[in-house]
Amino acid sequence: MEVNIINVCKTIGKETILSNVSFKVNQGDIFALVGPNGAGKTTLIRLILNLYNPDSGKITVNNVDVRSKEYDKVRQKIGFLLDNIGLFRDLTAWENLEFFHRIYFPNASKSIRNEKISMLLREFDLYSKKDSNISFFSRGMRQRLALARALVNDPELLILDEPSRGLDLEGQILLRDFILKNAKQGKTVFINSHDLLSLQKLCTKIAFINKGKIYDIGTYEELSKRYSKNIYSIKAKNKDKWLNELKRSTFVKWVHTEFDTVTVCVDNNYNNLPEWLHSRNVQIIELKKVSGDLEDIYQRIIGFSK
Numbered sequence: 001m002e003v004n005i006i007n008v009c010k011t012i013g014k015e016t017i018l019s020n021v022s023f024k025v026n027q028g029d030i031f032a033l034v035g036p037n038g039a040g041k042t043t044l045i046r047l048i049l050n051l052y053n054p055d056s057g058k059i060t061v062n063n064v065d066v067r068s069k070e071y072d073k074v075r076q077k078i079g080f081l082l083d084n085i086g087l088f089r090d091l092t093a094w095e096n097l098e099f100f101h102r103i104y105f106p107n108a109s110k111s112i113r114n115e116k117i118s119m120l121l122r123e124f125d126l127y128s129k130k131d132s133n134i135s136f137f138s139r140g141m142r143q144r145l146a147l148a149r150a151l152v153n154d155p156e157l158l159i160l161d162e163p164s165r166g167l168d169l170e171g172q173i174l175l176r177d178f179i180l181k182n183a184k185q186g187k188t189v190f191i192n193s194h195d196l197l198s199l200q201k202l203c204t205k206i207a208f209i210n211k212g213k214i215y216d217i218g219t220y221e222e223l224s225k226r227y228s229k230n231i232y233s234i235k236a237k238n239k240d241k242w243l244n245e246l247k248r249s250t251f252v253k254w255v256h257t258e259f260d261t262v263t264v265c266v267d268n269n270y271n272n273l274p275e276w277l278h279s280r281n282v283q284i285i286e287l288k289k290v291s292g293d294l295e296d297i298y299q300r301i302i303g304f305s306k
């Protein structure tokens with residue numbers, strides 16, 4: 001399935017939540033929407049699911065307008081995980097999945113239903129807990145069950161809001177395998193997440209959103225080329241003598257210090273960092289350009305912390 005977002009604007013009360021958001025997610029993409037708290041990510045998901053109306057603009061899924069009647073059929077093929085999880089606390093893990101399976105497939109035979117639920121519970125390592133009331137589940141276990149629930153309707157598009165929230169390492173690995181497996185099967189995956197390290201490994205396309213606006217979009221390689229040109233790593237003596245001046249310099253976008261390494265991002269057209277350091281008699285042990293990871297790119301696009 002493909003998702004097309006065209007010039008979408010959304011205000012809630014007097015606050016502009018999304019302004020002129022446009023992008024396309026293609027079939028088979030593992031797409032990530034990345035941005036700070038309050039950027040508008042969940043609101044966009046709610047608009048795709050037709051839980052909110054946009055003020056203007058249009059969203060289509062497989063060329064069907066999400067506000068049309070026809071969309072009900074398309075929605076049957078969307079699996080989603082929202083921040084409020086949407087599980088029944090008074091039911092067991094098995095009963096929760098059974099409830100949702102009955103909604104999507106009311107005519108399914110008992111054996112098909114049981115087979116599907118068992119398979120999902122096993123996939124998320126919850127089978128041994130199938131008869132436990134989920135009010136006794138930990139946050140991470142409920143998140144696993146919510147992921148299983150998102151798959152109950154054999155979705156072609158998976159929309160996951162903060163899927164790694166609360167997951168332990170094993171859960172995160174299960175999640176990664178689960179996303180890759182689904183994308184390999186041709187499903188489209190749309191993720192909102194702050195887990196940049198996983199996204200870098202996983203996603204075919206990443207969009208950066210801040211204050212309701214899309215700042216940039218591309219594959220990790222494209223973004224890396226675009227934003228990592230001017231990042232240097234410096235190892236040098238007597239940091240206390242030059243680091244503060246470097247941080248205050250107008251050509252510096254951001255500085256990150258970890259142990260004896262200073263990583264600095266400079267303006268696009270600034271090529272004089274080695275000279276700047278030499279002119280201040282900085283005793284350089286190592287100076288090299290680095291290709292930034294997604295966190296560097298994020299800082300470059302969204303957060304310029306000096």
Ligand SMILES: Nc1ncnc2c1ncn2[C@@H]1O[C@H](COP(=O)(O)OP(=O)(O)OP(=O)(O)O)[C@@H](O)[C@H]1O
Pocket residue numbers: 012017035036037038039040041042043044
């Ligand atoms: N129903 C609502 N009523 C009032 N304000 C809302 C409502 N829904 C969202 N907002 C506001 O919209 C802005 C964007 O919220 P949203 O949940 O989309 O952000 P987000 O990018 O998903 O953030 P986070 O990373 O914290 O989940 C926030 O300022 C939020 O307060």
